[in-house]
Amino acid sequence: MEKYQKVKVVGRGAFGIVHLCLRKVDQKLVILKQIPVEQMTKDERLAAQNECQVLKLLNHPNIIEYYENFLEDKALMIAMEYAPGGTLAEYIQKRNSLLDEETILHFFVQILLALHHVHNKLILHRDLKTQNILLDKYQMIVKIGDFGISKILSSKSKAYTVVGTPCYISPELCEGKPYNQKSDIWALGCVLYELASLKRAFEAANLPALVLKIMSGTFAPISDQYSPELRQLILSMLSLDPSKRPQLSEIMAQSICIRALLNLYTDIGSVKMRRIEKPLSTVAPASHRRAGGRVNSARSRGGFLAHSSKSGIPLPLSTVYTWGSGIISPLRLPMLNTEVVQVSAGRTQKAGVTRSGRLIMWEAPPVGARDASLPGSMEQTQSQFISRFLEGQSGVAIKHVSCGDLFTACLTDRGIIMSFGNGSNGCLGHGTFNDVTQPKIVEALLGYEIAQVSCGASHVLAATNDREVFSWGRGDNGRLGLETQESHNSPQQVNVPSEHEAQRVLCGIDCSMILTTQNHILACGSNRFNKLGLDNFTPAEDPHPSNQVEEVSIFTPAQSYPLNEGNIVHADVGTAHSAAITAGECYTFGSNQHGQLGTNTRHNNRLPYLVSDLRGVKVTMVACGDAFTVAIGAEGEVYTWGKGARGRLGRKEEDTGIPKQVQLDENNLYFVTSVACCHGNTLLAIKPLAEESIPR
Numbered sequence: 149m150e151k152y153q154k155v156k157v158v159g160r161g162a163f164g165i166v167h168l169c170l171r172k173v174d175q176k177l178v179i180l181k182q183i184p185v186e187q188m189t190k191d192e193r194l195a196a197q198n199e200c201q202v203l204k205l206l207n208h209p210n211i212i213e214y215y216e217n218f219l220e221d222k223a224l225m226i227a228m229e230y231a232p233g234g235t236l237a238e239y240i241q242k243r244n245s246l247l248d249e250e251t252i253l254h255f256f257v258q259i260l261l262a263l264h265h266v267h268n269k270l271i272l273h274r275d276l277k278t279q280n281i282l283l284d285k286y287q288m289i290v291k292i293g294d295f296g297i298s299k300i301l302s303s304k305s306k307a308y309t310v311v312g313t314p315c316y317i318s319p320e321l322c323e324g325k326p327y328n329q330k331s332d333i334w335a336l337g338c339v340l341y342e343l344a345s346l347k348r349a350f351e352a353a354n355l356p357a358l359v360l361k362i363m364s365g366t367f368a369p370i371s372d373q374y375s376p377e378l379r380q381l382i383l384s385m386l387s388l389d390p391s392k393r394p395q396l397s398e399i400m401a402q403s404i405c406i407r408a409l410l411n412l413y414t415d416i417g418s419v420k421m422r423r424i425e426k427p428l429s430t431v432a433p434a435s436h437r438r439a440g441g442r443v444n445s446a447r448s449r450g451g452f453l454a455h456s457s458k459s460g461i462p463l464p465l466s467t468v469y470t471w472g473s474g475i476i477s478p479l480r481l482p483m484l485n486t487e488v489v490q491v492s493a494g495r496t497q498k499a500g501v502t503r504s505g506r507l508i509m510w511e512a513p514p515v516g517a518r519d520a521s522l523p524g525s526m527e528q529t530q531s532q533f534i535s536r537f538l539e540g541q542s543g544v545a546i547k548h549v550s551c552g553d554l555f556t557a558c559l560t561d562r563g564i565i566m567s568f569g570n571g572s573n574g575c576l577g578h579g580t581f582n583d584v585t586q587p588k589i590v591e592a593l594l595g596y597e598i599a600q601v602s603c604g605a606s607h608v609l610a611a612t613n614d615r616e617v618f619s620w621g622r623g624d625n626g627r628l629g630l631e632t633q634e635s636h637n638s639p640q641q642v643n644v645p646s647e648h649e650a651q652r653v654l655c656g657i658d659c660s661m662i663l664t665t666q667n668h669i670l671a672c673g674s675n676r677f678n679k680l681g682l683d684n685f686t687p688a689e690d691p692h693p694s695n696q697v698e699e700v701s702i703f704t705p706a707q708s709y710p711l712n713e714g715n716i717v718h719a720d721v722g723t724a725h726s727a728a729i730t731a732g733e734c735y736t737f738g739s740n741q742h743g744q745l746g747t748n749t750r751h752n753n754r755l756p757y758l759v760s761d762l763r764g765v766k767v768t769m770v771a772c773g774d775a776f777t778v779a780i781g782a783e784g785e786v787y788t789w790g791k792g793a794r795g796r797l798g799r800k801e802e803d804t805g806i807p808k809q810v811q812l813d814e815n816n817l818y819f820v821t822s823v824a825c826c827h828g829n830t831l832l833a834i835k836p837l838a839e840e841s842i843p844r
Contacts, residue, residue: 149220152180152227164223168230177232178215183224205269210262212282212293231291233283236339240278240346249374252343253408258290260405263336264396266292267329274327276335277316278342314358314594315348319388322359324566324588326544330390337385337393344370344378349386355594363388377404464836466821468500469812470510472773472829475532476795478812481510482535488833493826494551494603497569498533499558500822500833505545507538507558507587538587551826552603552655558587563597565590565610573606574637575621581637592639593618604655609662610639615649617642617662617703625658626701627673633701644703645670656721662703668714669706669728674699678754679726679738681706685755696754708737708756722772722825727779732766734759734779742775743805744790750805761807762787773825778832779807780820786810786832796828 152169155177159166164183171178204214213229233239236255259281266273273280273292280294318334321327341349349367352358361367365388370379381402387393399405465487469478481498488500488508498510510533545561555569555576566587567576574581577590593610596618601610607621607628618639619628626633629642644650644662648670654661659673659680671680675697682697684707697707706712711728718729725738725745736745737756743749746759759779766782776790776797787807788797798810818834825831 149225152178154180169227171227177230179228179230181226181228183226185219185222185224206266206271208262208265210258210290210292211265212291228293229291231282231293232285233287235279236281236283236290236343237278239283239287240342243346246346246371246373247343249378250408250411252340252374252378253404254288254412255290255343256340257400257405257408257412259292259336259339260396260399261409262290262292263332264400267332267396272327272329273332273335275316276332276339278339281339314355315350317362318390319363319365320390322362322589322591323586324568324584325586328390329396330393333385333393333396333399334390337382340385341367341370341382344374344382356591359591375404377402381405465503466833466835467814467818468510469832469834470498470533470830471798471810472794472796472827474794476798476800478798478810478832479532480813481533484508484535484537487835488821489835490548490822491824491831491833492549492551492556492603493824493829493831494556495553495605495827497551497554497556498829498831499549499551499556500831501546501549501558505547505561507546507549508535509538510535548601550601550603550608550655551824552608553605555603557590557601557603557608559598559601563599563613565593565598565601567608571637573622574635575603575606575608577608577620577637577639579638590639600652602653602655604660605657607655607660609642609653609655609660611650611653611662615644615651615665617644617650617653619660625674625699627655627658627660629660629672629701629703631701642703645705648705654719654721656726657723659721660703661719661721661726663716663719666714667716669711669716669719670703671706672700672703677724677737677739677752678708679721679724681708681711681726681728681737681756683708683754685709708754710735711737711756718769720770720772720825722777723774723827725772725775725777727770727772727777728756729767729770732768732782734762734767734770736777739775740805742791742803744772744775744777746777746789746805746807748805759807769820769823771823771825771830773830774827776825776828778823778825778830780823784819784834786812786820786823788830791828794828796830798830 151172153172155168155170157165158168164181167180167182169178169180212231215227217224217226263273275294280292282291282293283289316335316338318331321331338349350358350361352361365386370382381399384392384394400409464483465485468481468483468488468491470481471478486508487503489503491500500508502508512532513534546558547561548559550557552575555567557565557567559565566589568584568587569576571580571582571584576584577592578584578588596616597613598610599613601608604627607619610618619630619642620636620639623630623635624633628636628640630640648668649665650662651665652663656673659671661680662670664670669681671682675682682700682704684695710730715730716728720727725736727734727736735756735758740747740750740752745757746761747757762779765785767779768782769780771778773796776788779787781787786809788810789804789807790796792801792803817837819837820832821835822833
């Protein structure tokens with residue numbers, strides 16, 4: 149900050165504070181955005197800084213220039229150009245009469261040129277609106293601002309800001325379809341309409357009503373004082389069908405825009421119209437940006453195996469294995485050239501999320517298909533599955549996926565839930581029981597920033613960054629935690645005991661769990677076999693029948709020792725049993741019919757059991773299937789036990805209560821990034837590590 153002198157605060161928001169500053173070296177006024185990063189990890193701070201470097205590549209006279217960024221007092225500081233003329237929204241609000249067409253087009257073509265530059269750089273704005281369009285001191289030159297900052301700030305954003313301004317959202321985004329250039333053109337059409345009418349094209353008293361207006365595509369006509377060409381241009385840009393919206397180049401070629409473009413260069417031709425392009429080398433290479441922290445990440449999520457490869461062959465970005473449902477030993481799934489960081493399994497689905505935010509699915513090949521994998525996938529020999537991206541997701545980054553029976557829910561980096569698949573039981577949360585083939589936004593939650601989502605067989609739980617919990621879907625057994633057995637086809641807020649704050653939600657077949665910030669378990673639904681730990685008893689004492697709980701319809705703290713001690717760091721719920729991890733130790737509870745509790749016997753009792761055969765193994769993750777359990781050790785070990793039929797244990801073995809290690813076909817050092825079980829299937833994602841990354 150020694151280079152800047154603060155003049156005054158010009159804005160505050162969910163992202164932080166905006167300062168007007170004097171740059172001491174040349175006495176120039178600049179804007180300094182101060183973004184608190186106390187809660188950001190080192191990797192998140194580095195990612196934010198690197199994204200700012202990318203933003204510097206946008207160099208255009210109609211785009212706010214980014215000067216530099218740096219960390220100061222636990223805040224990310226972004227220095228950028230100051231536009232003293234205020235925003236276009238403020239300019240429009242101060243008007244008492246309609247603008248003449250020449251002025252409208254003068255502003256519009258500058259925005260058009262800026263957006264064309266952005267799209268040529270393969271970047272989407274995603275939040276184009278009059279509030280983000282700034283003016284120079286003479287209110288003649290337009291400058292677009294706030295590129296990409298919303299992505300950096302997604303974890304801090306609140307309410308509607310997590311989806312951009314709702315009034316400018318395109319119909320396809322309302323339907324959960326991926327954001328693309330045509331969505332930016334829709335927003336540009338909304339801006340042009342606002343210039344011509346001095347009001348927004350789509351406004352309503354509440355969000356559902358606004359979405360309905362956008363989806364219907366109805367808006368008041370603009371004044372007939374404007375030319376038919378201008379009115380037709382607005383109509384074409386606000387077409388409900390994205391394919392019917394014109395490309396930016398097509399808009400520029402229209403006669404009214406050509407005239408305005410010629411006038412623009414005549415009127416402000418003396419303004420510096422080009423800046424020196426910064427070379428790409430100013431952005432640190434990705435390999436350098438990610439250096440450091442990988443070993444720590446490995447320690448926190450999984451661990452290393454004592455195998456290595458010195459063949460010189462480049463390591464795959466990641467590998468995903470599956471077993472069960474007749475696959476006896478771990479099968480390497482076909483992979484597109486990408487890194488999978490999280491996986492989920494449903495009755496029929498296998499899904500993963502890539503580091504770049506895309507949703508990848510593994511499916512059985514079409515009947516009669518010869519080549520089972522897509523071109524470019526890393527494994528061309530397996531015929532059981534093919535891999536595909538759900539569809540192009542330009543502008544929509546997925547950070548988490550969860551699979552239920554015949555349906556899937558995914559969470560974007562902006563805290564939005566999208567769901568698709570079978571709509572029976574209302575488990576899609578769209579207010580209907582209809583099936584949806586492509587991801588569609590759960591509109592009822594658009595006003596919340598969702599932090600995590602979990603799907604059961606036919607119900608869903610979601611937790612917000614404000615520790616609120618919502619549930620929907622099938623309601624019998626009290627699995628929704630809403631005090632009734634009723635089903636709901638749209639999200640309902642759950643009453644969490646006031647002394648607890650939800651951190652993570654889990655859904656079973658007929659029950660639900662909440663892991664709290666205080667490391668307690670709350671649960672509701674069927675407690676058959678005490679699979680939720682709700683029985684009240686002391687250590688080493690089988691509960692008296694009067695203390696046994698079969699079912700609860702509100703979230704209730706676990707009562708069984710040691711689950712009631714408040715030291716649970718991880719848990720998972722299976723069909724008839726559950727597992728929880730304390731400080732590296734694994735406890736199981738529920739049915740033990742097939743040895744899934746790891747007790748070496750088939751004896752059933754309702755006491756949580758410490759899996760003693762895993763003593764000496766620091767367990768970091770656990771997953772429960774229908775009658776088997778998978779545990780991951782801190783050194784990358786994968787252990788399974790329980791029912792062995794149809795390959796559930798990843799090896800040829802009958803039922804066993806003894807945890808044994810699964811052998812993966814790996815010659816490289818790796819750590820486990822994610823594991824998921826559903827019914828009789830397991831899905832496991834690993835990331836190889838270069839030998840030089842191993843701590844000595």
